[in-house]
Amino acid sequence: MAQPWALHPDRALPAEPGQRAIAREVYAATADLPVISMHGHIDVGAIRRNDxxxxxxxxxxxxxxxxxxxxxxxxxxxxxxxxxxxxxxxxxxxxxxxxxxxxxxxxxxxxxxxxxxxxxxxxxxxxxxxxxxxxxxxxxxxxxxxxxxxxxxxRIRELFDRFNIEVLSTTDAPDADLADHRALAAEGWGDRVIPTFRPDALFYPHRSGWRGAIAALSARSSVDVTDYRSFLEAVQERRFAFVAAGGLATDHGHRTANTTPLDAADAERIFQQALTRPVDAATGEAFAGNMLFESARMSTEDGLVMQLHPGVGRDHADAVFQAYGPDNGFDIPEAVEFTRSLAPLLNAFGLDPRFRLILFTIDETVYSRELAPIAGVYPSVKLGAPWWFLDSADGMARFRELTTETAGFYNTSGFVDDTRAFASIPARHDLARRVDAGYLAKLVAEHRLTIDEATETAVDLAYNLPKASYARRPQQ
Known part of the structure; x- marks a missing residue:
């Protein structure tokens, strides 16, 4: 008779026996820690209803x-x-x-x-x-x-407790009414399920649906959006509404990392044109880069942490996109340049103690060349966890190998899971904790860290760093 299916307790730990023994000890210190899930796409309504x-x-x-x-x-x-x-x-x-x-x-x-x-x-x-x-x-x-x-x-709320989730952040449109978040807060869940502001639909005036997104923004806010100035005012108002609902971050899935600001007159001209007739892709991309710069400025005022994850070619297969809609047409990674693209933003806000930026990528060629050096010097910047195509055992190990020597561990945000599949949350965090235990065990085996240092670092990566990276700071 076949043995029941069971998972090996040492899965994803190092194969070398000495390192595996060390990794077991390090992993044991993190295995039962609460989950901090700060970048996800779970439906808040399902949690409120306990579907x-x-x-x-x-x-x-x-x-x-x-x-x-x-x-x-x-x-x-x-x-x-x-x-x-x-x-x-x-x-x-x-x-x-x-x-x-x-x-x-x-x-x-x-x-x-x-x-x-x-x-x-x-x-x-x-x-x-x-x-x-x-x-x-x-x-x-x-x-x-x-x-x-x-x-x-x-059901979802019972599993929420079983999974030991301390906080879960949803991702929400700028015109979201946040009613489900308010209802959960009234039940005592306000610190456990929080919103994240995702304004991408507002920032690309050349894309279909932009005018509808502007109309929805105007309807949800108290601002009649008729020009660029009122547009910025409405965006800032919605950001403050997310703060009031417990939000700690914004989320930006732009095609590039461009953050070049526009003159107000140029931004106004683009905005007015887009309200009445099409703008070309280059103009729309320039406006989106300007809005990343403006989002950073707003973060210095409202304290929301800015998450940026560029470099995804969305809906690569036209036929599939047309048949099934967004997020079904095959996302494919693209090469991304960060150093020059982020220079305008970081020169303006990178040393500002009120500003925080977490950078994600699925272009791992930039880990050691660009991202680790940027995070290794700007106090406002942290590196987000390997994401999308890279949140695998080997992808996470490569991330540590390519970034740690320049940025260290403490210029990273710890693990975030970026999932739409609620039941996968504990599995994703478990894999990250095992991979980090294995990397730290290697440093211990090479006498580059003590076991106590490795264990402390593992706990920080799994729990303390995600909390600290997103924690609200008093605005000066």
């Missing part, structure tokens, strides 16, 4: 772009995996058991990927599954998970 997760396909497959893109790479269509097309009458797979079978029979595709690590952690550690997914086990696992997900202790 159930539905069935296994709804929880694990349909919303997970990591998982979907792997299966698409092997010939499936998004619609085969339950992703609903934009066209109302377009067919898509609605049999969730069949969707689960398609995933289970292709389990081997995820070998060596972070998706494999996260999902096996969820299945075994959270939901008690004892067989690996396969064509033969698919139905039995589906039935077990369906029964488990129906239990009250597997």
């Amino acid at each position: 159930p997760f539905g069935d296994p396909a709804e929880l694990f497959i349909i919303p997970d772009h990591y998982l979907v893109r792997m299966l698409v790479s092997q010939g499936y269509r998004n619609s085969d995996l339950g992703v609903r097309p934009l066209e109302p009458n377009a067919p898509f797979e609605a049999d969730h058991r069949l969707i689960w079978r398609r995933f289970a029979e292709n389990w081997k595709l995820f070998r060596g990927t972070p998706t494999r690590y996260w999902i096996e952690h969820e299945l075994v550690e959270i939901f008690g599954v004892t067989e690996e997914p396969s064509a033969e086990t698919a139905d039995a696992i589906y039935d077990q998970l369906t029964a488990t997900l129906a239990k009250p202790q597997f």
